Amino acid sequence: MSWEITGMSAVCALGDTVADIHGALCSGRSGPAPLSAFDASKYRAGAAYEVPDRLHPGVEEPLRATRWLVRVVREALADAGLPEPDPGLPVLVGTTHREMRTTELWWRHEGPLSPTDLHFTSALHTALGLHHVHTVASACAASLYGLGMATDLIALGEADTVVVAGTDAIPASSFGGFDRIQFPPPDTIRAFDRSRRGMIMGEGAVAVVVRRAGAHLGRVHGRVRGVSMNCDASHPTAPDAAGIVRAIEDAHRRAAVAPDDIDLVVVHGSGTPQSDLAEAVALRDVFKAADPGPLVTAIKGGMGHISGGAGLLNLVVALESVRTRALPAISDLTAPIEEAKDLRLVIGAPAPGPFGTAQVHAVGMGGINAVAIVEGASR
Amino acid sequence: MSAAAAVRTAITGVGWAVAGPGFDPAVALAVRGMRHKDRSSRFAVRVAQWTLEDAGLLSAPELDGAAVVVSSNFGNLDAVCDCVTTIATSCSRDISPMRVPHLSSAVSAAWIALNHGIRGPNLTLCNGASGGLDAVAAARNLIAAGRATAALVIGVEPDTEPVARLHRETGGTRWLDGAVGLVLEPVPQAESRGARIRAEIGGYGRAADEPSAVRAAGATAIRRRLDAEPTVRFGRCSGALGVMQCAMAVERMGDEAVLAVAGAGAGAAGDGSGARAGAGDVSGAEARAGAGDVSGAGAWSGAGAWECDGTSVSALVLTPPRGTAPTPPQGRASTPPRGTAPTPPQGRASTPPQGTAPTPPRRRDT
Structure with missing residues (x-):
């Protein structure tokens, strides 16, 4: 059995389409930027891979992970030719930090928090009318866990089309936690290199539309x-x-x-x-x-x-x-x-x-x- | 019927670890291996052990390919808020390295897997009020899809400083401090190893409103229903609600199917107000409760569940074990435990039936 990917969308520090992100990677663009909204004096590392979309640079905003999620889900559905999806369409959102950044702002009395901010059903329901949303928090394997669950839902006959997504904004707690345990802080990410020193946090969101093979006659990006x-x-x-x-x-x-x-x-x-x-x-x-x-x-x-x-x-x-x-x-x-x-x-x-x-x-x-x-x- | 529903899945174990008088997890669970764990993980790890013992699966070969599915909405809030306080008042260098793993919502599930060698899928769901029922359905799917030989489903919500503040700000007066667990496994496997099948998982549905969810679960004809009772007993249960509903239903399973509904109530249309208006009304729920009386179907019915997100509703059917004569609930509570490890007596005292339930939650040390 295979499953068709009929829609894709992504946003991260490198770009806000899959083609742009891939193109930037191929051209060798990389490198974190100085922290824009955190107090740099609190950390040993001075840089991260942030999505540069804050309205006022240096001023933190709540619910960024939610905002990106809604955007990529909407774009992936449009890309799949499903701009008005069935309200019961399952959406599996993989996330490590949920809205922990918003939680941090609330804890520091810098913003509000509702329990419904801590999962993504409310936002996707409001924006796109979708209610069958799962917030899958299986650490940094979460979005591929969502993909596995999506293929199961289709194989078990529970759905023909599923959206799988991932989203995270950098929380100060995790940025600080990794800053605590990685010393000296890594200047770049050098996978498989002898001189590698660790991980640098990034942020962003990605979504794909997964369909039962044969359910769709239009363009297909690939098959799972x-x-x-x-x-x-x-x-x-x-x-x-x-x-x-x-x-x-x-x-x-x-x-x-x-x-x-x-x-x-x-x-x-x-x-x-x-x-x-x-x-x-x-x-x-x-x-x-x-x-x-x-x-x-x-x-x-x-x-x-x-x-x-x-x-x-x-x-x-x-x-x-x-x-x-x-x-x-x-x-x-x-x-x-x-x-x-x-x-x-x-x-x-x-x-x-x-x-x-x-x-x-x-x-x-x-x-x-x-x-x-x-x-x-x-x- | 979907393929998932066609694969018969049994509940063969139930465990409880809920804080109460004489059972403070920070003290009672401060045993070997717990020192650096957060409150959520302590509850989860403790209840995992008791639940596996109840199912007779502790150290069993079936665990190697089993799944862990945890439902929790607030489990990691204290670690996150604690770290951000440290950063605000000092700097990142003063964060305890032992705190870092607990920044992840997934850590409780990972500890459980580590403790028991459970190497199948390790899933954490943070779905809001419906999450506990969604977790049971997800566990059933993992088994039906051939990904897991069994599944340990845990609902856990710790009472910590940020959790208390968030509840108070949203009109809450009482909330859970604890965890509950279930073991799910395929019926043929449960039968072949001689496990006691407590119930089977029936239909599941999720929708924007309660009638649609009940219809999607194929449950419109089911008379016995469980929704607000865990909230009445423990306060807001959040991510643990659905797991607790299943545990309560299993412990009182008679000869009729039971429908559990989570996330319903005012605000289910999606305006978001339900999160505040619905969930805080615990005293109202108590006033309406008489839910322990299982003699009539009416007693199982509520006017709606009182923990509601305003976003989605899940419904799950539990059916009595097939092919066996119905047993009075009292008979089940006296069944000898299979496990061997002793349970602290505090654990038993932690979940008093509070005069409403016909049988207390089963303990391993009974």
Whole structure:
């Protein structure tokens, strides 16, 4: 079984369309910007990958994650030719931080908070008339968890069309928390590089419309072949290569593909010592017999770690790479770690296609993993 | 009938860990492994253990491929607010590194997986008032889709400083401080391992209004209904509401199906006012309650649930176990536990039936 992706939309620090974000990645644009609304004197790190859309630069606004979510869901539905969706259309929103930034402003007596701000049903109901909304908070694997649940809803006959999304705005608490545990603070994200120092937060939203294959005769961006969801259950914070291997192998089994069928991998690639190591070891293990094995890239150097939407952003960038036959390089990677030396890492310049089948990863804190296998579309 | 509903899924375990007199999780749960966990995780971890014991699944091989599904709306608020206070009054260097994992809403589910080696899907839902029922339905889907051999569903809402402030600001007078758990598994698996099937999951529906949700669940003919009772007993239950409704329904399951409805009430049309107008009316709910009397269908019916988001309503049907003679609820409470680990006596005292329920929530140390 496969599922068709008929609509896509995304917004992050690099741009506000999938094509623009992919184009920026291919041109090597990257790099965080100075903090715009947080008090920089409170943190050791001075930069993040923010979406530069505050009305007054330097003045914080509530409900930004909600605003982006409504926008990308509306755009993805329009892109899919469904501008007025059925009110019961399921929407699965992956998010790490929900509206914790709005919660922080409320806690500091700088703004209001309603319990309905803490999930996304109210906003999507008001804006688009949708009420069947799930706020999936499975850490940074959340949006690919949403994709897996969407494929299940369609396979089980509960829906023919599902919107899957991810959204997060950077909360001061998490920015501060990572600032506390990453010292010295990373200046850039250098996935798989020996000199990598950690993750830099980003923000933004992404949405796709997923339909039962054959339910739609118009344009298709790509097909979902299979999605796995699992948990390492081995360590509270450090990822475990064995759990990632199980997630990859389960995704392959669900997609009915073999390692040799995978043309490219967009890894989680958060640039932290532990996470990159676990992913490199897992890929080495899974693809050890593949010849030549897939190209491997990571995109967080471009837009930072956008948290809940990260896995789905990897997915839309993978599909755009298939369509344009250009796979962006890993930014700031010059000296790969030993464990990645046998991987076909994309370094320096975009790798040319053609590509068919892509594998995308999301590795969340708590050992929560999800892997999706997607393929490009012929129409 | 959808494919999910066609896969028979049983509830085989129930657990409670609700704070009350003599049961302060900050003290009673401050045992080995809990020191650095937040209040939400302490509740969740404790109730996970009791629920798995109740199902006879503690350390069972089925857990390896099982799922954890947690429903909570306010679980991580204290960690987030605590950190932002630290930053405001000092700087990021003064944040405790042990606090950092708790900034994530997903951490309670991850702790549970870690404790019990549960390596299947690890899902956290923050859906508002309907979230508990949505979590049960999501767990059923994970089983039906072949992703999980069983599912441990937890509803948890801790009473912390920011949670209390948010409730007070929105007209709340009482709210839950605790967690409740359910084990779901496929009926054939439950039968083959000799588990006690307490109920089966029936239809599920979600809609913008209550009648549509009940219709979507295929439940228009069901007379027995459970909606506001957890709120009457514990105050606002939020993300734990639906899980608690299921736990209460299971513990009193007779020979009739029960319909649980969460998120209904004034404001369901979507104007948002329901979040305040509906949810705060606990005293009104109490005045109308007589819900413990299960002798008649009327006693199970409410005028509507009193915790409402104003955004969506979920409805879920639980049916009695098939192929077995109905057992009086009293008989169930006396069934010997399967688990071996002792339960602190405080846990038992934590969820008094308060004179309304015919049977107390089951404890592992009975």
